Amino acid sequence: MKRDIRLAVLLLSIISLTVAAATAWELWAARERTLAKAYTHNLNLTQALDTYVEGIITQSSMLLLGLAERLEADGSGPAQLERLRQLAQRQQSLLSQLDGIVVYDANGAWLMSSNGNAPPGTSGADRSFFIHHRDTPSTDAYIGEPIRSRSTGKWVITVSRRYNHPDGSFAGVISVTLGVENFLQLFGKIDIGRHGAIGVTTVNGQVLVRYPFRQSDMGRVLSRSPIFSGYLDHAQVGTATFNSSLDGIERIYAFRKNERYPLVTTVALGKDEALAAWRADALRTVGIAFGLLMVIVIIGCLMILAIQRRIRTEALLVGAREDLLKANRQLEVLASRDPLTGLQNRRSFDDHLAAELRRAHREQAPLSLLLIDVDYFKRFNDTYGHPAGDDCLRSIGQLLTDRVRRPGDLTARYGGEELAVILPSTDSAGAQAVAEQILQRLWQSNLTHVGSPFGRVTASIGIATLPAGSGASATALIGAADQALYRAKADGRNRLDSAPSLAAAEP
Template sequence: MKRDIHLVFLLLLIIGLSLASLTLWKVMASRKQMLDDINTHSLNLTQALSTYSEGIVRQSSMILLGLVERLETEGSGPAQIERLRQLVSRQQSLMPQMSGVTVYDKDGRWLMSSNRPIPAGANSSDRAYFIHHRDDPSREPFIGLPIRSRSTQEWVITVSRRFDGPHGEFAGVVAVTLGIENFLRLFGQLDIGREGAIGLSYTDGALLVRYPFREQDMGRNFSKSPIYAKYLVDRSVGTASFTSSLDGVERLYAFRKSDKLPLVTTVALGRNEALAAWRFEALLSLLVVSGLLMLTGFVGWMLIRDIRRRVAVESELRVAQQQLLDSNQKLAHLALNDPLTGLANRRCFNETLDVEVRRAQREKTSLALLMIDIDHFKLFNDTYGHPAGDACLQEVGALLAACVRRPTDLVARYGGEEIAVVLPLTDSAGAAVVAQMMLDRLKEKAIDHRASPFGRVTVSIGIACAAGAELDGWQVLLDHADGALYAAKRLGRNRLHGG
């Protein structure tokens, strides 16, 4: 009848584990597939947005290149500037992201503004892009950080080039301003959820644009964020998951570094939002499986209840047997452990040392033995009394046992104030490390012993170690450890000796 109960339990367990495992596997596989799909979709978006951003910058650079060539060929007189204004007005309709084109002379004064009349005394010599071109002879375009336009008061990004005079000297700057609102128009057409975000930034972490747009984000630098500090160090494209430093929302990130420009495109989806459909599906699966498990459990309970009615006496006998086993275990523990310190006793030590010596001889491995004696322990008892001596033995025993961590090691009370430590698979160097740790721990503990010349409780440690082929028996190893212990005591105590 007991076997019948076990079979019912086993059947219920197999059914329950099978259903739970299958459901868990299905739920986790579905989650992984959804995350993979989200990452693939986000990486595709970063590719499209990176191409879009590169196209805008490239288009702006081409416009600037044509204007710079005209300025350097025809000059920057009023007639030439007027022709440039007409040229820009014809091109502006081809690039809706462009807010305007501005030409500055070598001192930062405005020579032309395509989108409004030039304000009196307008000067942009303090702008970062102007300073860059003035101080850097490079002819390459420069993408500036977001600034508030002085002509329209909107937030813009500048793409600029320098133009030179007849003798190669700096003559001024031509800048295309890209309105962030127009730049983000395409971003806003993408469904990234309420917690999603799209960003375009420099490779050094300086933010250029972010959707949804927040004015307080302008000028921020994300070089300390995980994407820049961890992921972009050794790769140019990838995915990650972490909590945003902007708003504290956990997001799934996809990022891509441009091959041609110092730009990084990032697409982030709110993790909770992205996994909402998966959570609903998982919850539905868990509800169905829970119902099946409850039904199976109810049927099994009915069967077990009927069986248990016939095995009540057997159950009581099993309890009595278990109590007897527990009592035997306690007796075995008392037979092998020292009642004062809780360490293994002399009998356990002798049996263990004999077994380990035989194993070391058979397997040709090293075996180390530490013999430890508490220095001036009789003076401790005479000074503080035997109850304090017992407490000292307990404290020292616990401290030494804490220095030995492997299950195969044994710390035993050898007798009186002597403690022995068996260290299988340990050479002399390893045994010395353990012994030194014991000395250091006792020094840190600083148990008061005013009758000792050291002013605290100390121990002397003798070390004996031999390989399997050198072991003649446990008594020889024990004699060597005893000899090393006496040598440590002769040399002044509070030390280790031997090895």
Template sequence: MKRDVRLAKFLLLAVMLSVSAATGWQLYASRDQTLAAADTNNLNLANALNIYAEGVFTQSDMLLQGVAETLKGEGDEPERLQRVQSLVERQKRLLDQLDGLAVLDAGGDWLMYSKGRIPPGTNSANRAYFIHHRETRSNDVLISPPIRNPFTGEWGITVSRRLEDGKGGFAGVVVIGLGLQNFLRAFGTIALPGTGTIGLTTNHGQMLVLYPYSEKAIGLDFSGSANFQRHFGGTSGTASFRSSIDGMKRLYAFRKSDRYPVLTTVALGRDEALKAWRHQALLTIGVVGALLAIVAAVGWRLIVNIQRRISAEASLLAAREDLLRANRRLEVLATQDQLTGLANRRSFDEVLAHECRRAAREGTALSLLLLDLDYFKRFNDAYGHVAGDQCLKAVATALRRSARRPGDLVARYGGEELAVVLPRTDLPGARKVAEQILAQVLALDIPHSASPHGRVTVSIGVAALEARHSDEPEQLLVEAADRALYKAKESGRNRAVSEEEFADA
């Protein structure tokens, strides 16, 4: 009894530790899934915003190309500039972000501004984009860091292109200003959590646009940042690190443009991403904790009851004797053969009688197989009764594999005789099952030196009951199967012989 108490305590502890470990693992896996889902959502959003940014820069590039071609056309300079103005008026409906377009000559003086009159002496020769185009012979567009509009004072991104004369020499610059507020309005349509950010930077790490808007972030250079160098080297990806701007740990996703040297990033606060998970985790911990407390209380009560039972053992001796007598009665009534694990004769008789009544009531077929292990007495004499018992068990297992339907019954009929009841099975179907059993037994390949076949085989008698009978149809069915079994033995054994179906009595 003391051993029972120790076992109960061990099981109680094992259950509580197992449940706690399983809950912890599930919460950890759920956390990883939540972070992975957040990374996927961020990356999808970064891809979509990258397409948007590429579209804006592509429209700007096409407008710059159109302006460059127009300036090379016929006519004097005022006429060409007027055609440029007309082109800009047509295109600005397609490019909402357009803040203005300017044409600069080789000295940096403004020749035209799409939004109105140019103040005298306006010159941008000291601008970085102008210096780049003057010193670099390339027709590629240049996307420059944000600068203030010299007339409105608002921040904007410049997209510029080199102009050349007929000899390929530097003839000036055509530049488009894209207002940051237009980008911010577009980004503002995205539903982001409170700590979420959207950024547009150059591939070298210089900030172009940051949403939510922060003027102190304009033009920040992250090229020397270890996080930028470590995580943003590929075409796209995700990362998690602490922001150098506000110190918050975020989940980042980025996508580089295939056409322009810009990079779109989407970031979500790590705590924000895990907020729903934390709520669910606390709820789960509370529920599991309550259940564990209940289990502990019930388990402890069980242990107390076991200890009380130990103290009352003397008074339970009489009850134990009654229980033993009841167990002996149950053993007598048991329906299972102890050696083979099959149904015993009592169970066989009950099931066969029941199935015969049902077959008569429903008008369905019923088949019976009677089996006998060939030369089994010789087997016992040659190998001993222990080997004979093992042989019976192996054959019983083979029968179970052949009669697998829920209604089929495999029973030990007596000694080395076995029986298989096959409800709703006609004679051809029963023969198929018999052939399967023959094959299964042969496949066991149990040596039998005293048998002409050299190994253990069975003979099978097959009978079927397909019509209504008068009295005791089960006895007729058993007799028919027994006659068929006798014929199988008489014909050389290791075979199945069937009795023709009964006619109506």
């Protein structure tokens, strides 16, 4: 009997350690997946912002080139400067980011300002961009450090260019000023959390724009930051995690060096904020694992007591077995459901589709599949936030549940904002009728979506039907529905598209 007890204790210890190790591994893997998603999100943002900043600088450079050519060809007399001022004002009205355009002579005196007459005695000879052009013969555009505009008092970034006399000597500088506030307004619309940050700097670490804005950051040089002191030496694009040299907060950074200009765009999320959802899930997982360990310990104790008291063992073991089977059945039900929408999950979808495909082949019956994608869902999340996006998916999931009611039909969350409906014994016409009802009901729901050209939440649906007697596979059916969905989205969204008939199996 002692030997049996020792074996039971050993088995209990092995199971407990296995559960603990599996839980720890899953928590670590989930954490890594969360961080990977944060890195990808940041990299995508840096790509978009880098393109935005590059476009503004390129437009400014082209404007400078045109103005310089006019100055060099027509001269800088009063009439010519007046025409130039009128041209600059028209260009300024077309580029909302422009704060002003100023022309300086060779001594730094203001010749022309698009914002009106220059204050008496105003000079730009002490500005770093003016000194750069005066001492450098290159006529390339130059991106200067952030300064306070002497005409408006606002923080601006200068993009400037030298213009020359006919003999090639220095004639002066043309400067385009870009309002820092305009950049901050755009960056402020991006959800980066309470401790997130977005920055645009020169390649040597000179801060041009940083959101959230702090007066003390203007003119700061981050050359000792890990991104500039290490990462940019080896890669144009990358990610990193470290404590900010500005405020000491640990952030997840993504950086991208512009291919045309000496600029670096960075996007950072507070690491604690990025892992907040994971921590909540981890606490739930640990709680479940602890509960499971407690169940295992209790079952082990019951086993030991059963060895010692054989008379009471049978009743205790039978009761424990029934409880365990009931728990397993409940877990199987939970495992087949998507926790957000309440629809079947991807695993349940795959199993159900395989079973219905076998039945369709056996009974020579048609089988239809709808793939549904919520239109402009990323814009919805960006506009209203992810909790509102979750509510939107739940509403659509309930809509599908209300419209698809036959016992053999199945509605599932296929992935992200993509949903699926399996319609056994349904031909192409029937599937199209169901899809039209779904689109009509969703339109009537009138879920507001200002980021969509339709003004409300809509969806695109791809339909694929396996005709009676077809030997096509599940992969072919899903692929056909996916292609139909792609065509529906390409044709303008808020519509459905049906795939051609799947007449035969794939080779």
